[in-house]
Amino acid sequence: MPPSQPTTTQRLSALYSDHHGWLFAWLRKKIGCPHDAADLVQDTFTRIMSSRDALLNMQEPRAYLTTTAKRLLINQARRRAIEEVYLAGLLALGEDYAPSAEQVAAAVEALEQISLVLEGLAQKPRDAFLMRYLDGMTHAEIADSLKVSTKMVQKYLVQALVHCHAALGVQVGRRA
Numbered sequence: 797m798p799p800s801q802p803t804t805t806q807r808l809s810a811l812y813s814d815h816h817g818w819l820f821a822w823l824r825k826k827i828g829c830p831h832d833a834a835d836l837v838q839d840t841f842t843r844i845m846s847s848r849d850a851l852l853n854m855q856e857p858r859a860y861l862t863t864t865a866k867r868l869l870i871n872q873a874r875r876r877a878i879e880e881v882y883l884a885g886l887l888a889l890g891e892d893y894a895p896s897a898e899q900v901a902a903a904v905e906a907l908e909q910i911s912l913v914l915e916g917l918a919q920k921p922r923d924a925f926l927m928r929y930l931d932g933m934t935h936a937e938i939a940d941s942l943k944v945s946t947k948m949v950q951k952y953l954v955q956a957l958v959h960c961h962a963a964l965g966v967q968v969g970r971r972a
Contacts, residue, residue: 811857812841819861840865879904913963924949925956
């Protein structure tokens, strides 16, 4: 009788028990806070659980865990930076505008999604997109700020929107 292959649950359990302590120690050393390290370890294993295919072909578990944890750290840093900018913007509005914690979380989540979608887009189209859709600037104001023509601003905005559609997997239809 051939030896049976371990189930996904057994593989994940073995990965967790074999490498949890090592990953925690590595992250604690890297970020300095045991509580944040523990949270990130859990997030790393949760991410791996959500992509079960990774367990099937994992040759170097520590390298895979390290790469996953580093990506999560980068995402966390990006989110914090976005949150700081958003909160600074709220402070600039004054005390009259005080959104709830849920509204702040939703806004930060939306801004993070926008940031991820705009990755890989050239600087001027990204700036034009942000000026138009986040700052509400007119094409003329954007052109003045970027020191280009309004026609170029239109091209940048089309570029940005096509990029966003492609990043989101949305099919851009052509008119007949």
